[in-house]
Each structure stands twice: as structure tokens, then as C-alpha cells.
Amino acid sequence: xxxxxxxxxxxxxxxxxxxxxxxxRSGDWARRAPLLPALIFVILMTQLPFVATLVxxxxxxxxxxxxxxxxxxxxxxxxxxxxxxxxxxxVVTIVLTLSVVIVSLLLGLGIALLLDRKFRGRGVVRxxxxxxxxxxxxxxxxxxxxxxxxPEYGLFNGLLKGVFGDNAPQPDWxxxxxxxxxxAALVWQWTPFMMLILLAGxxxxxxDVVEAARIDGASGWQIFTNMTLPHLRQYxxxxxxxxxxxxxxxxxxVFTITSGGLGTANLPYFIYQTFYTxxxxxxxxxxxxxxxIGTILIATAALRTAFSLFKEESR
Amino acid sequence: MSATTxxxxxxxxxxxHARPPRSGVLLSAxxxxxxxxxxxxxxxxxxxxxxxxxxxxxxxPDVFAPLSxxxxxxxxxxxxxxxxxxxxTASVLSTALVLLLAFPxxxxxxxxxxxKWTDVLFFFLSTKMLPVVAGILPLYLFAQKVGLLDNIWxxxxxxxxxxxxxxxxxxxxxxxxVPVEMLEAASVDGASLPRTLKDIVAPVVxxxxxSAALICFIFSWNELLxxxxxxxxxxxxxxxxxxxxxxxxxxxxxxxxxxxxxxxLPVLAAGFAAQDKLVQGxxxxxxx
Numbered sequence: 001x002x003x004x005x006x007x008x009x010x011x012x013x014x015x016x017x018x019x020x021x022x023x024x025r026s027g028d029w030a031r032r033a034p035l036l037p038a039l040i041f042v043i044l045m046t047q048l049p050f051v052a053t054l055v056x057x058x059x060x061x062x063x064x065x066x067x068x069x070x071x072x073x074x075x076x077x078x079x080x081x082x083x084x085x086x087x088x089x090x091v092v093t094i095v096l097t098l099s100v101v102i103v104s105l106l107l108g109l110g111i112a113l114l115l116d117r118k119f120r121g122r123g124v125v126r127x128x129x130x131x132x133x134x135x136x137x138x139x140x141x142x143x144x145x146x147x148x149x150x151p152e153y154g155l156f157n158g159l160l161k162g163v164f165g166d167n168a169p170q171p172d173w174x175x176x177x178x179x180x181x182x183x184a185a186l187v188w189q190w191t192p193f194m195m196l197i198l199l200a201g202x203x204x205x206x207x208d209v210v211e212a213a214r215i216d217g218a219s220g221w222q223i224f225t226n227m228t229l230p231h232l233r234q235y236x237x238x239x240x241x242x243x244x245x246x247x248x249x250x251x252x253x254v255f256t257i258t259s260g261g262l263g264t265a266n267l268p269y270f271i272y273q274t275f276y277t278x279x280x281x282x283x284x285x286x287x288x289x290x291x292x293i294g295t296i297l298i299a300t301a302a303l304r305t306a307f308s309l310f311k312e313e314s315r
Numbered sequence: 316m317s318a319t320t321x322x323x324x325x326x327x328x329x330x331x332h333a334r335p336p337r338s339g340v341l342l343s344a345x346x347x348x349x350x351x352x353x354x355x356x357x358x359x360x361x362x363x364x365x366x367x368x369x370x371x372x373x374x375x376p377d378v379f380a381p382l383s384x385x386x387x388x389x390x391x392x393x394x395x396x397x398x399x400x401x402x403x404t405a406s407v408l409s410t411a412l413v414l415l416l417a418f419p420x421x422x423x424x425x426x427x428x429x430x431k432w433t434d435v436l437f438f439f440l441s442t443k444m445l446p447v448v449a450g451i452l453p454l455y456l457f458a459q460k461v462g463l464l465d466n467i468w469x470x471x472x473x474x475x476x477x478x479x480x481x482x483x484x485x486x487x488x489x490x491x492x493v494p495v496e497m498l499e500a501a502s503v504d505g506a507s508l509p510r511t512l513k514d515i516v517a518p519v520v521x522x523x524x525x526s527a528a529l530i531c532f533i534f535s536w537n538e539l540l541x542x543x544x545x546x547x548x549x550x551x552x553x554x555x556x557x558x559x560x561x562x563x564x565x566x567x568x569x570x571x572x573x574x575x576x577x578x579x580l581p582v583l584a585a586g587f588a589a590q591d592k593l594v595q596g597x598x599x600x601x602x603x
Contacts, residue, residue, distance in 0.1 A: 028429070028430070030427075030508075031423055031427050031429045032423065032429050033423075034419030034420060034422050035419070035420045035424065037416050037419065037420070038416040038419070038420035038483060039435070041416060041475070041476060041479065042439065042442055042476055042479055042480070044476075045473065045475075045476030046445055046450060049450030049453040049454050049457075050445055050453075052453035052456075053449055053452060111349055114346040114349065115346060117343070117346075119339070119342070119346065121347065124350070125346050125347055125349075126350075126590070127587065127590070128350040128351060128353060128354035129350050129353050130586065130590065130593070131353065131354045132353055132354075132357065133586070134533075134587070135357060135360075135575070135579045135582070135583070136553070137537050137539065137554075138539050138554040138557045138558055138578075139554075139557060139574075139578050139579050142561065142575055143356060143572070143575055146561070146567075146571050147356070147359060147363055147568060147571070147572060148356060150568075152372070152374060153371070153372040153373065153374050153376075153568065155356075155359055157374060158373075158374045158376040159375070159376075161375040162375035162376065188353065188356065191353070192353070193597060196594045196597060197594065197602060199594075200594050201602065204602075235602070238598060238601055239598075242598075242599075245443060245444055249446045251448075251539060251540040252539045256558065268446065268447075268448045271448045271451075272448065272540065272544070275451070275452050276544060281452055281456075284452055285452055288448055288449040288450070288451075288452070291448060291449055292444075292446060292449045295444050295446055296444060
């Protein structure tokens with residue numbers, strides 16, 4: 001896991017310093033006691049509900065038909081994988097997560113490199129860059145839907161008309177490209193997140209080594225691929241992993257911009273709809289179990305494939 | 316400019332070392348343009364919120380339309396104070412609870428580590444990967460059964476569990492830097508655990524506590540899905556209020572922009588005031 005690499009140096013530190021004999025003498029329970037409240041609380045609030053979800057996913061349970069409640073075996077999972085809506089939701093979730101994470105990661109990397117230089121107004125530009133991340137997600141989604149995308153008075157079509165005159169095309173952005181509309185709004189919010197972590201990574205680079213390489217005649221591109229990227233790797237992994245964890249769960253944008261219509265319902269929205277509107281508890285739970293498995297797969301597999309390439313290069 | 320271009324004898328490395336001003340100017344300009352592009356939707360939102368509805372709906376847009384507070388007036392007429400106060404209550408109290416639980420836990424994972432403390436640490440992280448939707452139905456059914464639906468305390472407890480792993484990771488990475496000798500001395504002097512925490516550990520990790528608090532506050536304030544499912548009229552939060560805002564017919568753009576701006580204002584203020592804390596918090600303490 002990527003975050004482990006980020007914390008490993010500190011792990012060693014603790015090992016080196018080592019709890020001394022004086023501290024060791026007190027019993028194991030004295031050590032565990034401060035941990036227990038948080039541990040028990042988290043298990044109660046996150047693991048127990050998931051176990052319940054797992055149980056319900058094997059049940060035939062629709063709140064509209066309370067009499068038919070009973071054991072369903074793998075029926076819900078069979079329905080999750082055969083139903084076209086659910087399959088669509090799985091595909092949308094994967095496409096949405098991957099495109100948002102990859103695009104905002106690349107943009108974030110480029111902008112972090114631009115901001116890693118000294119220039120007049122750098123602080124102002126950095127502040128402007130993080131602004132999108134500080135807009136409440138629902139508010140951001142409303143802003144994009146109504147103030148930017150609206151075909152009649154949105155800013156995008158307004159700019160088109162302002163620049164190209166009255167005959168300018170006035171596309172209906174959300175209807176024409178619903179998923180891209182959601183991706184763009186999410187990329188706008190997540191690019192600053194990626195940029196902040198990557199910029200912090202860039203600034204922790206040992207500059208004297210870079211200077212030495214430059215004096216030895218290394219080109220900017222060589223320095224970037226051989227020194228900057230390997231150094232940034234753990235930061236890239238960290239931001240991609242955290243970004244994926246949050247984006248795979250996105251509900252606000254899908255809910256606000258399209259209400260899951262036009263083929264944009266992702267799994268979180270689909271589950272919300274299945275259980276909240278359709279009251280089909282069994283099927284919603286089965287889909288929930290699928291999301292958990294999917295999240296784990298995306299978080300590990302995506303990272304592995306994306307970084308196996310230049311891991312070998314840097315060797 | 317002249318220094319590098321006029322002296323033709325300057326070697327390739329030296330030119331790059333001195334960074335030719337022209338490409339530097341271009342890169343700086345690019346940074347400015349991108350920064351402005353990213354901030355533009357927010358600037359547009361703020362400007363539109365101060366326009367009359369009629370001017371806000373103009374195409375092409377009228378940037379210099381007369382300013383007005385109509386948008387804010389109709390937003391505040393819609394009764395936003397109870398949801399705003401609910402959001403504040405949920406965010407502040409859950410953040411306080413998070414810190415209360417996370418601090419001792421992080422202590423037990425760094426300074427006097429329990430056995431297999433890395434496993435425990437990764438267990439906490441793994442709960443963040445468990446999507447909220449995977450547990451939301453049982454949380455809803457339980458709340459329904461015991462009468463916690465539309466109760467702000469249920470939301471506070473859930474936000475606490477949602478943010479606790481982040482805070483534990485963050486605080487642990489700060490606590491790992493506390494000098495252990497000081498703790499030994501305190502232990503020899505017979506200081507109690509709460510006293511040790513307060514006098515020796517807390518001052519060193521104050522920045523970490525601030526970062527954790529900031530990020531927990533922002534995530535709680537932003538949360539929509541749980542609030543939407545588990546609350547309604549009494550305990551509804553500001554994001555839930557926003558989703559129900561665009562139901563009226565006719566022009567509403569200025570009103571929506573005003574509402575979005577007001578609801579985002581606490582996060583904007585906190586984030587701008589503590590930009591560096593933001594990075595620490597977002598990376599769960601991995602980046603300092």
C-alpha cells in the first residue's frame with residue numbers, strides 16, 4: 001500500500017528510539033487502554049453495518065413486500081450481475097473513477113511543476129488553484145449545472161456567444177455528454193487536491209542533487225524522468241489512492257447534475273436509489289458488497305499497473 | 316533577457332542553470348492563466364450572486380450589470396439558519412469527538428505502541444475504503460428502529476467514525492516525533508497518563524491536531540449522502556438544504572449562487588486561513 005511507503009521512515013524512527021525499559025514495564029493493558037475506545041467505536045460504526053449488509057445481501061427483502069422476506073441465496077448477486085442497469089452502474093463507476101483520477105492527477109502534476117518555480121504572485125496563484133477544492137461538493141455541482149452548463153444562460157454558452165456572435169453553437173452540455181459533464185466538474189475539484197500533495201512532494205526534493213545533475217549536463221527531461229518522477233512516486237501513489245477512495249464513492253455530483261439519468265448512475269447512486277426509492281433492501285445490499293470488492297480492486301490493481309512500468313525503469 | 320541571448324558563447328548548461336527569462340516568463344504566465352481558469356467558476360458564482368435574477372440569466376453574460384443583494388435576500392428568506400446551525404453542530408461536535416478518540420489511540424500506536432500496531436493502523440485505513448453506501452442501509456434501519464432518524468446525534472456519531480481513521484493516521488505521524496526521553500522522565504516522576512498527554516505530548520503535536528481538526532470539519536460540513544438519507548426537516552444539514560433549493564419555477568440563478576457561496580464560506584475561510592494544514596490533513600500526515 002502506498003501510504004505505508006510514505007510513513008515508513010517514521011516507522012523506523014519509532015523502532016530505533018524504542019520504548020525504553022521504564023515504559024515497557026507497565027502492562028499490556030495499560031498500552032491498549034487508550035486505543036480501545038477508538039477501536040471499538042470504529043468496529044461498531046463501520047464493520048458491524050457492513051456485516052449486516054452482507055447478511056441482508058443474501059436475503060429477499062423489499063420493504064414494499066414485507067411478507068416475502070426470507071433467504072435468497074445468491075439471487076441478489078445474480079440480479080446485480082445480470083440486470084443491465086446494475087452492470088451499467090458498475091461500468092459508469094469504473095469509467096468515472098479512472099477518468100477523474102487520471103485526468104486530475106496529470107493536470108495536478110503539470111500545475112504542481114509550474115508552481116514549483118519562483119515567480120511573482122506564486123502565492124496568489126496557489127490560492128486560486130485550491131479554491132475549487134474548498135467549494136462544498138453539492139454547491140460545486142449546482143454551480144456547474146446551472147451557472148456553467150445551462151444551455152440558455154450558462155457561462156460556457158454565454159462565452160461562446162460573446163466570442164463568436166449570435167450564431168455561435170449553443171450546445172446542451174449535460175444532455176449531449178452527461179458523463180463527461182460530471183467528470184469535468186469532478187476534475188475541477190480534485191485537481192487541486194492532487195496538485196497540493198504533488199507540490200508538497202516536489203518541494204521535499206533534495207535540490208542540491210538536482211543542481212548537481214544539471215551542472216553535469218543532464219537535460220530538464222532527464223532530470224524529470226530520472227529524478228523527479230521516482231521521487232514523486234510515493235506522492236503520486238498516495239494522491240491516486242486517496243483520490244480513488246473518494247471519487248469511487250461520489251454521490252453528490254451524480255445526484256445533483258443528472259440525478260443518475262442519461263446513463264450516469266454510478267454504484268453509490270444506484271444503491272441509494274435501490275434502497276431509498278425502490279426499497280429493495282436485498283438487492284441494494286448485494287450491490288453494496290460489490291462496491292466494496294470493487295473499491296479494493298481499483299485501489300490495488302490500478303496502482304499496480306500504472307506504476308509497474310516506471311518502477312522497472314528506475315531500477 | 317539580454318544576458319542570455321546576447322552572449323552567444325554561453326554554454327548550454329549555464330543557460331539552463333540561469334533559466335532563460337523568456338521561457339520563465341512564459342511558464343509564469345501559464346501558471347497565472349491556469350490559476351485564473353480554475354478560480355473563474357468561483358469568481359463567476361460570486362459575481363452572479365450579486366446580480367439581479369434578470370441580469371444573471373443574460374446570454375451573452377453582462378459582467379457589468381448593476382449589483383444587488385436580491386439573491387442573498389431570497390436565500391435567507393428560505394430559512395437557511397436551522398440547516399446551517401445543524402451543519403455547524405454536526406461538524407464541530409463530531410470533530411471534537413474525533414480528536415477525543417483519536418489522540419489516545421494515536422498515542423497507543425506510536426509512543427507506547429501496542430503489539431502489531433501497524434496492523435491496527437492499517438485496519439483503521441481500510442475502514443476508509445469501505446464505501447459509505449455499503450453500510451448505509453443497516454445504519455438507516457437501526458436508526459429507524461431506535462428512533463434516531465432525523466436526529467443530529469446519529470449524524471454526529473457517523474461523521475465521527477467517518478473521520479476518525481484520518482485523524483488517527485495524522486496524529487500518529489506527529490506523535491512519532493515526540494522525544495521519548497521526555498516521556499520517560501515524566502514516567503519516572505510519576506506523572507499520570509492524562510497529565511503526560513497534556514503537558515508533554517500535546518504541545519509537540521498541536522499542528523497535527525489543527526490539521527486533523529480542519530480536515531474533519533471540512534469533510535463533515537461537505538457530507539451529503541448520510542445526511543440526505545438519515546435526516547429530514549429537523550436535523551437536515553446545509554448540503555441537504557441546498558439540494559432542495561432548486562425546485563422553484565422561473566429564474567433562480569442568483570439565488571443558487573448566493574446559497575452555494577454562503578454554504579461554502581466556512582470551508583473557504585478555514586481552507587484559505589490554513590493552506591499548509593490542508594496539505595497535511597489531505598495526505599493524512601504523510602506530507603508535512
